[in-house]
Amino acid sequence: MRDSIHSSLTRWRLARRAVLGAIVVAGAVATSTAVIRTVALSECPGHAVERAYTYSGIGVVIERDGSDTVVVKQVLPGAPAEGILREGMRLVAVDGEAPPTVDAWAAAIRGAPGTSVELEVAFPCGGHKSYVIARDIVRMSY
CATH class of the missing domain: 2.30.42.10 (PDZ domain)
Structure with missing residues (x-):
């Protein structure tokens, strides 16, 4: 029984890490997407070419x-x-x-x-x- 509780606890910890990791990755992707959109929509004077x-x-x-x-x-x-x-x-x-x-x-x-x-x-x-x-x-x- 003790092994069963230990393995259940281990599985729960692994699942928790996976879920938290997925949340962190999703947050990072959402943040980087928002930053990319902001940069793409704003004018960037560094790329303006004057002839x-x-x-x-x-x-x-x-x-x-x-x-x-x-x-x-x-x-x-x-x-x-x-x-x-x-x-x-x-x-x-x-x-x-x-x-x-x-x-x-x-x-x-x-x-x-x-x-x-x-x-x-x-x-x-x-x-x-x-x-x-x-x-x-x-x-x-x-």
């Missing part, structure tokens, strides 16, 4: 509008052209010349930091105005 490049110029994006007209599509924030040029302005000449292609316009507008570029702008109501803008390092994010 940007720098160049020397005045900070405008230009495009061809029609066959012979080049317009300012965008003025980048914080760029040298900000507050001088506006979106939609029609460019007539750069340093007294009218380059034949948009790429040639972009190359003529860019230059060494600290140098200046003169842009002639035509207004829809008629008239032209020249702006002299100092080139600087421009950071463009995309």
Whole structure:
């Protein structure tokens, strides 16, 4: 009888350890799942990738509008052209010349930091105005 009680007690202890172990494992799994969900749902700035490049110029994006007209599509924030040029302005000449292609316009507008570029702008109501803008390092994010 004593052996029977001892073996029953041993079996009970083993069963108790197994149940308590299962509870601990289940709790750990539930906790780690909650942590994983929280991390997955929250933004993680460590994984954000910023794509940007720098160049020397005045900070405008230009495009061809029609066959012979080049317009300012965008003025980048914080760029040298900000507050001088506006979106939609029609460019007539750069340093007294009218380059034949948009790429040639972009190359003529860019230059060494600290140098200046003169842009002639035509207004829809008629008239032209020249702006002299100092080139600087421009950071463009995309």
